[in-house]
Amino acid sequence: MDDHVVHMSRLSNREKILEEGLKVVHERGFAASSVRDIVSAAGVPLGSFSNHFASKEAFGKEVIERYFANSQTVMRDTLRNDAKPPLARLKEYIAQSKTKEACGGDQGCLLGNLTAETGGAADAMRLRLNEIFAEVGEAVAYCLEAAVRAGELAADLDCREVARFIVSSHQGAILLAKAEHSPAPIARLEHMLFSVVLRPLH
Amino acid sequence: MDDHVVHMSRLSNREKILEEGLKVVHERGFAASSVRDIVSAAGVPLGSFSNHFASKEAFGKEVIERYFANSQTVMRDTLRNDAKPPLARLKEYIAQSKTKEACGGDQGCLLGNLTAETGGAADAMRLRLNEIFAEVGEAVAYCLEAAVRAGELAADLDCREVARFIVSSHQGAILLAKAEHSPAPIARLEHMLFSVVLRPLH
Numbered sequence: 485m486d487d488h489v490v491h492m493s494r495l496s497n498r499e500k501i502l503e504e505g506l507k508v509v510h511e512r513g514f515a516a517s518s519v520r521d522i523v524s525a526a527g528v529p530l531g532s533f534s535n536h537f538a539s540k541e542a543f544g545k546e547v548i549e550r551y552f553a554n555s556q557t558v559m560r561d562t563l564r565n566d567a568k569p570p571l572a573r574l575k576e577y578i579a580q581s582k583t584k585e586a587c588g589g590d591q592g593c594l595l596g597n598l599t600a601e602t603g604g605a606a607d608a609m610r611l612r613l614n615e616i617f618a619e620v621g622e623a624v625a626y627c628l629e630a631a632v633r634a635g636e637l638a639a640d641l642d643c644r645e646v647a648r649f650i651v652s653s654h655q656g657a658i659l660l661a662k663a664e665h666s667p668a669p670i671a672r673l674e675h676m677l678f679s680v681v682l683r684p685l686h
Numbered sequence: 687m688d689d690h691v692v693h694m695s696r697l698s699n700r701e702k703i704l705e706e707g708l709k710v711v712h713e714r715g716f717a718a719s720s721v722r723d724i725v726s727a728a729g730v731p732l733g734s735f736s737n738h739f740a741s742k743e744a745f746g747k748e749v750i751e752r753y754f755a756n757s758q759t760v761m762r763d764t765l766r767n768d769a770k771p772p773l774a775r776l777k778e779y780i781a782q783s784k785t786k787e788a789c790g791g792d793q794g795c796l797l798g799n800l801t802a803e804t805g806g807a808a809d810a811m812r813l814r815l816n817e818i819f820a821e822v823g824e825a826v827a828y829c830l831e832a833a834v835r836a837g838e839l840a841a842d843l844d845c846r847e848v849a850r851f852i853v854s855s856h857q858g859a860i861l862l863a864k865a866e867h868s869p870a871p872i873a874r875l876e877h878m879l880f881s882v883v884l885r886p887l888h
Contacts, residue, residue, distance in 0.1 A: 657855075
């Protein structure tokens with residue numbers, strides 16, 4: 485019983501550190517967030533951090549997974565949601581990034597922010613971020629392929645190439661939305677994608 | 687004479703701090719670069735930093751100007767260089783960002799990196815970065831307008847909107863090139879721009 489209580493309390497502090505730490509890192513940046521800032525936001529003792537994470541980078545990698553788990557839910561509900569027409573799904577996916585709740589808020593996308601911060605030191609984080617961008621590209625390609633099959637886009641579209649272009653242009657638009665404190669760059673991306681790059685067939 | 691020597695030596699330390707400090711910040715990120723790291727790279731005494739900069743953010747703002755001065759030279763030689771055909775200038779501008787020397791190297795664009803790092807605290811830096819992205823957009827628009835006048839692009843092209851889209855997509859491609867440690871995302875942008883977005887008239 486005692487062991488169980490201790491276990492639950494450890495889990496709970498770990499959860500608090502990840503949940504509140506993610507917010508701190510998203511707002512201030514990874515390097516600018518000290519372990520002291522993170523445990524203070526989580527309301528747990530300083531020593532708790534090293535009980536749960538071997539290093540700040542180990543914590544950073546878990547923050548990435550936590551943030552990406554949320555992106556995966558969004559992708560399942562939009563890009564990979566076969567119940568809806570394909571191009572509408574892509575529109576919905578881009579549009580949600582303009583909301584304050586999503587990565588298009590004034591804080592930018594945490595995955596893009598961390599990529600910008602990864603210098604030579606944080607190479608494990610960079611490699612994981614690169615895998616994640618590829619995985620997002622696959623979800624966009626899945627949606628574009630469905631649009632081609634549905635006759636919404638031309639059959640000769642290079643879905644994988646265009647998908648990776650969309651992922652990188654989306655990251656750039658979110659970054660400039662952060663500079664501008666406005667979703668206008670994301671709205672511009674939407675317009676260019678749906679009126680020029682993915683001109684509908686009918 | 688003594689005053690002059692002192693003045694030159696002060697200028698010189700300031701120059702060293704900016705020149706070497708820019709490299710440190712580009713490699714490690716702004717928050718991750720301590721004043722101690724910066725003066726150590728510059729080979730000047732620690733106290734020299736506060737003789738020349740009121741704060742680390744004041745230093746950061748000068749680093750931005752120094753980096754952007756170099757971008758302006760590139761823009762003058764390419765986007766605004768009336769001696770060359772307009773679309774070739776845009777191609778050259780994007781292509782140079784794939785070189786190791788430019789922002790497309792594995793360290794990303796310093797302006798994009800700093801944008802990603804600017805949380806609530808560094809708002810003066812963010813505002814300046816936003817102005818700079820707008821200025822780059824104007825140089826790209828200048829080049830697109832020349833391409834329209836030269837008959838290289840359709841007369842109804844919304845040059846300013848497309849220019850801002852190019853700037854944000856370029857930032858995203860440079861960011862993903864940093865994640866991938868490869869210029870492939872920038873090459874993909876080139877292909878999409880010149881084969882789809884700016885389909886030549888002939």
